[in-house]
Amino acid sequence: MIDPIPIAAIIGAYLIGAIPFGLLLGKAAGIDVREAGSGNIGATNVARTAGKKIGVLTLFLDAAKGALPISIGDRVLHLPSVWLCAVGLAAVIGHVFPIYLKLRGGKGVATALGVFLALSPASTGVAVAVFLVTFLVTKIVSLGSLIGAIVLTVASWFIDGRPEVTVLAVVCTLIIAVRHQGNIRRMLEQADLQEVRLRRRQLPSSSLKPKRLPPGSRKQWRSSRWSSAKSWCCRASRTCRWPTSPLRSSSRSTP
Numbered sequence: 001m002i003d004p005i006p007i008a009a010i011i012g013a014y015l016i017g018a019i020p021f022g023l024l025l026g027k028a029a030g031i032d033v034r035e036a037g038s039g040n041i042g043a044t045n046v047a048r049t050a051g052k053k054i055g056v057l058t059l060f061l062d063a064a065k066g067a068l069p070i071s072i073g074d075r076v077l078h079l080p081s082v083w084l085c086a087v088g089l090a091a092v093i094g095h096v097f098p099i100y101l102k103l104r105g106g107k108g109v110a111t112a113l114g115v116f117l118a119l120s121p122a123s124t125g126v127a128v129a130v131f132l133v134t135f136l137v138t139k140i141v142s143l144g145s146l147i148g149a150i151v152l153t154v155a156s157w158f159i160d161g162r163p164e165v166t167v168l169a170v171v172c173t174l175i176i177a178v179r180h181q182g183n184i185r186r187m188l189e190q191a192d193l194q195e196v197r198l199r200r201r202q203l204p205s206s207s208l209k210p211k212r213l214p215p216g217s218r219k220q221w222r223s224s225r226w227s228s229a230k231s232w233c234c235r236a237s238r239t240c241r242w243p244t245s246p247l248r249s250s251s252r253s254t255p
Contacts, residue, residue: 006073006083013069013087017094017111020101021061022046025054034104042106044141059110066091066114074118085168088115092172096179107179109145112172116152119168120160127152142183149173 022041047055131148
């Protein structure tokens with residue numbers, strides 16, 4: 001017989017994870033974050049549109065959505081590690097696909113952060129450090145989130161050692177990568193643009209200027225075009241009479 005307690009914990013974790021704190025705090029500040037910035041309800045877009053203080057509060061509450069179900073399942077319900085991972089995954093899915101917003105939620109980074117802070121603090125600390133370094137170097141939050149998620153997967157395998165935690169890290173990394181498709185596309189386009197600009201800088205200045213034909217070759221090119229056009233007209237009309245100059249025609253008409 002299936003134990004109803006873990007199932008109830010999973011359902012509760014999903015409902016908690018689906019609470020759109022970013023949207024609620026944004027509306028409290030008079031801004032609908034779904035219609036501003038990137039349209040995402042996550043902490044990054046909230047910070048850009050509603051202010052950094054509200055963005056930090058959103059980050060804290062979104063992380064708490066992941067940490068709270070894990071803490072309750074571990075300390076109150078005494079669930080095994082496999083069920084705790086299932087509870088954490090339900091919280092992340094609730095944030096990404098909230099039932100309250102017609103399954104249009106955030107990208108799952110902050111909620112996954114809270115889940116792994118409760119499950120594996122050491123692995124999460126390594127991932128957060130890598131995120132901070134990446135963000136300080138590149139100033140791109142999405143790139144730091146993607147690299148941090150990948151590092152979290154590796155750290156969970158080597159530091160934590162539990163296979164179920166590593167599997168959960170892999171699944172969360174895939175969810176985060178899928179939700180960052182637009183960011184990845186824009187970063188690749190920006191990288192291609194920077195590469196083109198770098199190549200143009202490396203080219204000599206003479207190669208960037210339009211090449212001009214010498215005077216003699218330009219005159220030959222014009223005469224060849226004129227003769228080819230004249231021969232075409234002659235073939236088309238069979239008899240080609242080219243107009244003479246006005247002075248020559250007037251001299252012929254005078255007695």
